[in-house]
Amino acid sequence: MILTPGATIGILGGGQLGRMLATAAAELGLSVHIYCPDTDPPAAAVAAGTTIAPYEDAEALARFAAAVDVVTYEFENVPVSAVEGLGDRVRPGPRALEVAQDRLTEKAFLAECGLPVAPHRGVSSPEEIAGALTDLGGVGILKTRRMGYDGKGQVRLVPGVDVARAFASIGEVPAIVEALVPFDAETSTVLARGADGRTAAYTAPANEHSEGILRRSTVPGPLTAGLEAEAQRLTADVAEALGYVGVLAIEWFVTGDPANPLVANEMAPRVHNTGHWTQDAAVTSQFENHIRAIAGWPLGSTARTADAVMLNLIGHDADDWQRHLDTAGAKLHLYGKRDTRPGRKMGHVNVLSRGVDFRAGG
Known part of the structure; x- marks a missing residue:
């Protein structure tokens, strides 16, 4: 088609x-x-x-x-x-949704595709949470298996935690306990796959989160050329296994461990927040490439045209939108949302070229 x-x-x-x-x-x-x-x-x-x-x-x-x-x-x-x-x-088909909607299914699928994932256990009771925590070294993250995003539906587990209270805090629904992965940086691979099976990936950014919400993505990111190629290969393997058409993202922990330098965190079967910088600093944005792919058109170049920092405008950060118009190299993107709430993504700013010091409130 x-x-x-x-x-x-x-x-x-x-x-x-x-x-x-x-x-x-x-x-x-x-x-x-x-x-x-x-x-x-x-x-x-x-x-x-x-x-x-x-x-x-x-x-x-x-x-x-x-x-x-x-x-x-x-x-x-x-x-x-x-x-x-x-x-x-x-496009993409329902299989990608089935995998991404259940964290336990997702972990198993990514592992089957050859991606390293954090040790984890599926749980459905306080007793199972306690057992999983023991198995995983006494610390971890409890996450709902379904419907969690931007830090929602999860709680950190430490020795002595009240597991019944932790389970209640996520609604006493089926969940997963993940071991904590020591990491040096967080990154992501945003990859487009066309209807013809060809793929094109973007530069992996350095991603910074606060309270489970992405705050900033910076390109170039933390990966060596070799690790970048490996992350792209693994992401392409996932897309191939799904028969995927469109833009797909894999979030990674960069561990610094030579034996296991990349650990997959999660998959997103869609355009991704960490790819927003591509609107202004790539030949073809992730949004255009997703449209090209599902339309059956050839993919556009993913080459980066500038260094960039993408800053999310969260909640009332967006109230000060006018100051971003005066920032050198800045491109402002507002989402037209009427109601401002804490934790709600209201827009983002892409700041182009190397050496720009750009901080929220600065």
């Missing part, structure tokens, strides 16, 4: 990723129709059409499918059943 200009892409989800995908599609002469259950989604402001309905509404999904030529999704918590009901026009 190869789309022609004037075709319509359907996107499940209406957040900022859908918004930036819609903008990239429009620049290629393609229309976008958004489907999401939320009223006033950010992506609707730049989409040609919008359907507001639950993902479980089969009739609304059928009407949506009839109005578009191909379907993609902008986040991984779309119900798999909704994607399966749309048939083979969904």
